[in-house]
Amino acid sequence: MKEIKVHKHWIGEFNSIKEHLDDLDVLYEFFKEGEATEEELDAKYEESLAVLEDVEFKSTLNRKEDELSCVLEINAGAGGTEACDWAEMIYRMYVMYGEKNSFKVSELNRVAGDVAGIKSAELEIAGDFAYGYLKGENGVHRLVRVSPFNAQGKRMTSFASVFVHPLVDSSIEIEVNPSDLDWDTFRASGAGGQHVNKTESAVRVRHLPSGIVVECQQERSQHLNREKAIQMLKSRLYQKEIERQMQEKNAVEAQKMKNEWGSQIRSYVLDDRRVKDHRSKHETRNPDNVLNGDLQPFIKAYLMHKMNDES
Numbered sequence: 001m002k003e004i005k006v007h008k009h010w011i012g013e014f015n016s017i018k019e020h021l022d023d024l025d026v027l028y029e030f031f032k033e034g035e036a037t038e039e040e041l042d043a044k045y046e047e048s049l050a051v052l053e054d055v056e057f058k059s060t061l062n063r064k065e066d067e068l069s070c071v072l073e074i075n076a077g078a079g080g081t082e083a084c085d086w087a088e089m090i091y092r093m094y095v096m097y098g099e100k101n102s103f104k105v106s107e108l109n110r111v112a113g114d115v116a117g118i119k120s121a122e123l124e125i126a127g128d129f130a131y132g133y134l135k136g137e138n139g140v141h142r143l144v145r146v147s148p149f150n151a152q153g154k155r156m157t158s159f160a161s162v163f164v165h166p167l168v169d170s171s172i173e174i175e176v177n178p179s180d181l182d183w184d185t186f187r188a189s190g191a192g193g194q195h196v197n198k199t200e201s202a203v204r205v206r207h208l209p210s211g212i213v214v215e216c217q218q219e220r221s222q223h224l225n226r227e228k229a230i231q232m233l234k235s236r237l238y239q240k241e242i243e244r245q246m247q248e249k250n251a252v253e254a255q256k257m258k259n260e261w262g263s264q265i266r267s268y269v270l271d272d273r274r275v276k277d278h279r280s281k282h283e284t285r286n287p288d289n290v291l292n293g294d295l296q297p298f299i300k301a302y303l304m305h306k307m308n309d310e311s
Helices: 002-032 038-058 080-100 130-137 193-198 222-245 251-256 287-291 296-310
Strands: 069-076 104-112 118-126 139-146 155-167 181-186 202-207 212-216 264-269 274-277
Touching: 002 038, 038 296, 069 080, 069 130, 080 104, 080 118, 080 130, 080 139, 080 155, 080 287, 104 212, 118 130, 130 155, 130 296, 155 222, 202 222, 212 222, 264 287, 274 287, 274 296
Parallel strands: 139 264
Antiparallel strands: 069 118, 069 155, 104 118, 139 155, 181 202, 202 212, 264 274
């Protein structure tokens, strides 16, 4: 059923292009007969071109894993309290992006900062092609602003790293030997009242052969958290398999780099009112919109840039 759904999606996109081009042809005939204006023809042409370019953009999502949901991990980098606050701003940005694009967003894990913000967090972003859209967000995000945490009101720079993994589903088989798993339980942090304080419902699992460690405290039940942790672990293992198949040793790890100067994929300079992606060179002068989840122009620019590099 999922495969049929994907095929229907692409057939629908094709039919949409065909319908717009047919309408353009008819309008052109009207124009030649003097029954339509040049402005109407130009407007229809721009509309048809926009539909064609949008489908061309979506065609970059042509790998099997692109169709999947994803797990998005955020870690505060260099910068102390300022970096923890920036990590929480990034967290909010992706939550709002998910909501604006009809994805279901769930928090899987969160470690609060000592003073403000978060040290790390993991989000599940569920929906068709969530991984395909967000895979280009892997890397370090740099913030420059006048810090509210600095008494002298100095301009400060801080960093947060984002890692994105495809979330495996029933269509992908990943075998995990139970004897390779080392489990721990602990009390969940954050809101939740007495249940959070009195029960060890959160879980941590270590995959001994790979060294991958996953934590989950999404559910009130330890059993449900164990199931989600296994799914997250399989997603990490699947990501490693993707890298092996592409023959790019440690491809995603190479993008992570250090959370410091010179390694960022995107800069958010709030006092200069600009956000710039250093890979595609796409830039906007409205950082508020970006931090409120308007990421699609950056995502589209990066995926088209990547496609052009590979062709």
